[in-house]
Amino acid sequence: MIQLSDEEIVARLRNGETRLFPTLIGRYRDRGFSLALRILRNTQDAEEALQDAFVRAYNGIAKFEGTSAFGTWFYRILYNVCMSALARRKQVSIFAEPGEGDLPDPGPEPELPGDYSGFEMRDLVSRVESVVSRMPAKYASIISMFYVQELTYAEIADVTGLPAGTVKTHLFRARLLLQKEMHKELNQDTVIV
């Protein structure tokens, strides 16, 4: 069976072959949900936002000009829906929080990360997952877009509406925060062991 590309599906959708839309749902459902969950931190809200994004994408497919990939376009819709949901929770845009641009104070700690060679990769992944889920949404969403949705800096910039340079800075700070939190977590364990 020939697998149609997103672009081919979009072209056929625009010609009225609406039965192909569930294929796009299948392709973007889980990764989209992961992104929504990172931003909204609530399963029900994330599902609602994702449904809303799919409905908007379906209704607005005629407006999709194809200047970016369908995935980027869809994530932009999803991201905006999530932002609106956050705003409804009276949380102003996560990229305009007071003190924006500053990581939480790392505090005094050893200069360099410790030795994680005693940890299995599975354990590390689970801890990283746990730390990312506790990170501020602006960092967690960037981490998700870069590592899970596998978007480039330019695509993340397109999705979020931020300059590419700012995206790089956010990603760097997100990684920095992650490393710091991992260091804290794993060193505690090392002491116990």
Place this chain on the structure above:
Amino acid sequence: MNHPARQTLLEYAWSVPGDPGFSETAEHIAGCPRCRGALAAVRAVEQSLHRLGVQRPSAAFTRDLLKKLGMRETTPIWWTFLKNFAPILASGVVAAAVIALGSSTSGDAEPSLRKSLFGVRPAMEALMAGVDGCTAWTTGIAAKYLTFSLGSDAISLAMFLCFLFAGIGLLDRFLLGPMLRRKNY
């Protein structure tokens, strides 16, 4: 030995040759086991990030979404299989059964029943008699299998199942299918 600051090491881990400070840090790391260990730790976390899994929404998510969009959920695979192959299978099985059983004398059916049902001639007569004739003929053959052969012969059982699937397939193709697929996604 002056170790690079934590941030410098992190920048190095995410940089590429040619970036500012890359070669100096690389030189230090090459001769410093402690920094090599620290770099390995940074990279382990980075690898973990690449392995972050995707979460899945609830099982009802797609069904609810398709409902919102006015579409029907994807047909199950087994139903698609039956829908696509049962009518073809049915035609083949009916033809094979008529020809094979018509010339065979090894069936368990009573001679009068066999004479009246099996063979090309009874089949043609049933076809000529229209819908009622075909129904009576098909029912007669099914009854034969149920009454005389079922359980005594694996081939008969298999053929009975073929008839059953064929019936479902034909029902779907000509009756249920057009009704259900009227609003297919």
